[in-house]
Amino acid sequence: MAAGRTAKTNAGRFFEDYQVGQVIRHAVPRTVGAGERALYHALYPARHAIHSSDAFAQACGLPAAPLDDLIAFHTVFGKTVPDVSLNARANLGYAEGRFRKPVWPGDTLRSESEVIGLKQNSNGKTGVVWVRTRGFDQSDEVVLDYVRWVMVKKRDEASDAPPTVVPDLKPALDVSDLCIPEGLDFSGCDFELAGEPHRLGDYQPGEIVDHVDGVTIEEAEHMMATRLWQNTSKTHFDGTMREDGKRLIYGGHVISMARALSFNGLANAQMIVGLNGGAHANPCFAGDTVRAWSEVIETADTDRPGVGAIRLRLVATTDGTVGSLKDGAGRYHPGVLLDLDYWALMPV
Template sequence: MKDGIERMTKTNAGRFFEDYTIGQVIEHAVPRTVGQGERALYHALYPARHALYSSDAFAQSCGLAASPLDDLAAFHVVFGKTVPDVSLNARANLGYAEGRWLKPVWPGDTLRSTSEVIGLKQNSNGKTGVVWVRTRGYNQKDECVLDYVRWVMVKKRDLEAKAPETVVPDLKSALDVSDLVIPEGLDFTNYDFTLAGEPHRWGDYEVGEVIDHVDGVTVEEAEHMMATRLWQNTSKVHFDGTQREDGKRLIYGGHVISMARTLSFNGLANAQMIAGLNAGAHANPCFSGDTIRAWTEVLDKAETGAPGVGALRLRLVATKSGEAGQLKGEDGKYLPGVLLDLDYWALIPV
């Protein structure tokens, strides 16, 4: 009270660990209508060249009505909605699992997100805890276009708050190809390898093969900030240098994911669509001035029921130092130059 007037707080400080309960469903603000502008900005931020996301005519030759929004652009929009409610006070985004792209996102679609809390575990230091959520993205028809699980380490507001009962969800280590949803109408039987940019098809890849994608991109502060704003990701560590002891703004992990996926075009130009996300870890922080390079290991291969469409399970690794194929040290920990370890399923012509 001051001068007889009660001062009410209208701002949102974000949720802390003790604010989450098992089964809690969070409806995230604010719906976002996506258009060709998102595609243009995505391709400006990342040198994205996969033909199916670059050309309506190419997408139509593959059985789709038009070129959808890039799969990771759709992921970023859905993810960005969750940040104010899930990771505004996060210390780290720890991992992903069971991600599935269920329907293409078209220019003109309006996306919204919900998250269900499926796991909680307070850390032994009593200052933080891990929160698992299953996030779903919906279009304007209430069709689920994307779902995935992620877990984050979140600060406690009250260090004396009682620890919740520990619940760690049982998650698949990897999706089976039968779990993947192939876009309706997708048909690669008349696929144009010349227009796509490379001749390599499903049968040309071998399990265990490591592909060095050769190219590198130095991350700049301005483009990282533009990306973070574009996806409406309000996490404090990406905007406010005072949030970290070193005074550096942390590069948004999704920016690293998209950059690595784009770099993988050189060697995987025909891995056109991401259909499943098996696992992922942001192994080490990325900062402005770091040069991102990428390599991929082929983990598995499978046929699908769609005409001419095969699936590759790929391990995409983004690095700022180190050789292709180098991931962890003798202690089992990620090497300091490894930024991202992402395990996903991609659709490719057979």
């Protein structure tokens, strides 16, 4: 007699499955290696010198070149997908993201998320879940943490709404909130090897930097990247999940592409240390050509030799429009893919 079907697979959590204060330990820890860097640089035109060259990083006071900051972000994020966003309708935003220490080849990363907010939507079909996610290394030290919120489907639309809890989040990190890697010293930075002569004092708040270059998104590349981060969201792989048969590009793929494109004009924004906010404004699909521009929001000194901080608004588009984000009603233009507010470290 054939065995009966058993429910041992993971269908993901629905809105009713979350409670404020709940802590979720995500599977599966992952050891990242030097091959991670090579594949990341094959997928994106990433060229920031401190992540590319041990010798350059050592001249800046680090023991070797750390892995690209977004490798750590995507790896930690990917762990959370089966538990947080497998049944999500949309990833709505980010806040209070801090890159606390560099990640090196050989580190093992794992993730935990704490539910810090819940709010059912007025339609009764979905709700918003806020989580604070922490990425830990093999020594149980936090390498990064961030808040994100997602719109998640309800399992039963007739179920009662939980009490509404909306977390109070900072609109932006202060420079004093940033964690600067131990030993980092840009006072002897080789600007020729870095790729550009521009340092912190060359940028002014309100300045717009058009990064000029564009990259057309390939279907195979985005799926390879998303598998690399072990992101299991069905919309990135399964063409039957959408009526149009298209696979949605993982938003992190757009973030990494835009950050890599920003090298042209911001080559010395060497390390990401803070994530203030972000929105995936419109969907991205294979065949779209991504371009990017940045707005300088503010600059600040730090207490480290030669190290300054620059706050940037990074915008990715498909239409090449520079300097314009929203229409008169406050809606993102259809050509805007990404609106990301972050802090980076730069030589003064």
